[in-house]
Amino acid sequence: xxxxxxxxxxxxxxxxxxxxxxxxxxxxxxxGLTLKMGLESILSNFFNKDVETLVEMLKVANSTxxxxxxxxxxxxxxxxxxxxxxxxxxLEELKKSEFTKNKTLQLLERIQANQ
Numbered sequence: 001x002x003x004x005x006x007x008x009x010x011x012x013x014x015x016x017x018x019x020x021x022x023x024x025x026x027x028x029x030x031x032g033l034t035l036k037m038g039l040e041s042i043l044s045n046f047f048n049k050d051v052e053t054l055v056e057m058l059k060v061a062n063s064t065x066x067x068x069x070x071x072x073x074x075x076x077x078x079x080x081x082x083x084x085x086x087x088x089x090x091l092e093e094l095k096k097s098e099f100t101k102n103k104t105l106q107l108l109e110r111i112q113a114n115q
Contacts, residue, residue: 001061001093003069005077010069012061012090014097021060039103046090047111051083057090 001012022038029035045053055074062069078086094104 001089003058003077005069005073008067008069010062010067011065012058012093013064014061014093014100015064016099017064018061018097019099021063039100040107043094043104043107046087047107049083049087051078054078054083054086054090058086061093 001014003010003012019038022042023036024038026038026041027034027036042053042057046057055071055078058074059069059071091104091108094100095108
């Protein structure tokens with residue numbers, strides 16, 4: 001996925017680096033067992049259209065790429081362009097990536113079944 005922000009082209013990759021960082025941020029350790037809850041944690045907020053989560057996901061997806069986008073630039077991009085299209089584009093990327101596809105589709109199915 002790419003976005004042009006302030007005339008710069010930024011790449012966002014939802015691959016191994018993305019999932020590894022999300023798991024690092026959102027792991028839970030209990031009784032010596034570590035549960036990697038990265039994707040589950042962020043997807044719940046993502047599907048609730050939490051803009052802070054959207055920005056965090058984009059920052060992490062860009063962290064393995066060059067150039068690096070700033071949080072302020074992402075926030076300003078959302079102010080200028082809205083967030084709805086970004087949520088839709090990011091969801092499509094999550095559904096395509098081998099590292100995020102299965103859990104994304106599983107949670108999406110559960111949400112749709114409960115509506």
